[in-house]
Amino acid sequence: MEKLLIHAWVVHKQNGKYFLPYTHWIYLQQIVKYYSHICLISPVKKIADGGDDKLFSLEEFTNLSVYELPNSNYSYAGAIKHIGSYYNAYKRLHKHFDKVYVRYPVPFGWLSKLFFKDADRTIHFVGYPLEVTKLNPELSTFKKNLLLFLFRPEHSLYVWACKGAKVFTNGHHIKENLCKQGVNATAVISSTLVESDFYFDEYKQIDTANVKLLHIGYLRKWKNIDVIIKAFKLLLADKPGATLTIVGEGECKEQLKSLAVQLQIADKVDFKPHASRRDELTGYLRTHDIFCFSSISEGSPRVILEAMANGINVLSSRVGSLPFIFTHKVDIAFADNNEQDFYNKLIKITADAGLMASIRANAFDKAQQFTIAAFIRTIFNQVPVAEEQPVYEI
Template structure:
């Protein structure tokens, strides 16, 4: 039997694989577009299978900027769900969503599920009926996320909380019913979804040809601290801004903020006002959204330190991407981050909601050259073990156990 990627023997090459997700895509001029972070996983999994059924919400039209990755593997057949952008928005589409699940459960030999999906109980019931054992990739912890702050008012937050609870309950029941497997981003989720077939991993987007090596940073007249992520409350950006006036380093420090603000316009405005009140507005550069690739790489390679002050995460891809670009990193000790980052070895970890700790960690990296260079060197080594191909190898091993 021919070998798959990295020399793995792949039984999928004679089988049909179904990929199910609530991450929406677009289909235009004969091509399907999705977010790059998911698209690279889809293409690599599809390349291992004889046929691939892709069951996701689809908008038939030109793709938006954030969904511009064109799937390249030609064995992918769309099993489109009605278009929706959140699982809550999918609730009115019970019949067509479950009809799509029925089609893939009937036709596929193996099923891979990404993240929270609507009517997850229906998927698992259909999988059990057809003797399928799904491999379910648990990406994040929405319950922990909802606990970090009030998002949309008491009623909507309560509804979201209940929805996330039922998803967790039915996913665990469904795994037991089908004998399926769970691939969890980080030890925290692995503990929540503990089972005989739970696998803990760190997901990634980066490929081996995207690494950028340098021995050191913080050598210019200004130290550039980088934050990248969607600008929303749970990312904890306010605490990083609050850390700026606490810095004691003699070298000037500026904060570059990369990320879309369209989901939380009001919050972005509040952050700008907050920076004004603290007297650091002139040290914060708001750069907007950058697509993954040359745009994002340019920001990573122009920076000296990456800081992720998040309040809740799985295993953030940006921490792998930053280390692959020779950046020392600082992150909060939440969620699955300690699975991805070893404190003092390939990054620094601090408590969440702690501007003083963030400032101390930034000062430490700026002033301690030996530590900084060790973090860069060890971070590169860690990132080489956490490429998207390594992640897909893990998924394939789990699928072939099913």
């Protein structure tokens, strides 16, 4: 079996032991099956004694090692001063590994081409910071241009590194952006779904007069969550018994809370902390009626698949890979990214119980095609297992 070097994630460390958040840990659980040895080249963040139930231990992966890099607190700007550490890591490790997998936009992943040259390299674009920066409404034109100017050299080096590598993107629009830059990429649908994640209550009765709306995710500006809150305000005029639950943390949380107060609906909007455990996440999804998603920039949002796998209706902006995979009023409901259209769509779908039942059933069936096992095999070019459904390529 081959040996794989992964440059992808920040690793947490406590008392000499390493940990990852569930989303990354579950990927690793699949990847380790295919290689004799895997090394994570990762910034390491030390955590205080007492443990963290949001993190999962790497101890069970006996064929895994970690090459520690300095922690830069998830900041590209903070990583620049450590570029020598990244260079030395690649220089030291490249002779001992057959393949390398890099997740853009981790800092300096383009070094993989410098040392692995024409060896088996994979670059996986899981986001696109240039687009996020351009669309961020909180940034002034000057600050946007400055940030874009400072990041473009890094991005250009990644584009250079794509030559001779297998390139994957989370979402079709990232693939299209790279195509314009001369990069041939395959768009895939990112998934963390395992068998135990799937649940469908075929007898679920939705009380549309008291409909329960839900949003789960990072509370960041480009997620546009204020659109959901404002649409909910409009909905309350028709359905005063409706509720909205917002689960997650982020820099916009206090601003969103203030918006709910300003709109005089704070008693109807329940803010919950980040759902760190899988049972918490599925608990929310299985006890609400409509999952609302209003982001303006995404690749292939995993949370949409997680919602569908748990049998909840989804109302979303047309973002990332979603319009290429799902069809309006068949397995999803799409809305323009403004509060008026979100409100209009909420009124329309809650007025038709048969439509809601059909959409969520179709979505559940579609979600079963997107398992983490199939996704990992696609990225790492492994032979498909017969009973697994393939990942869609778009």
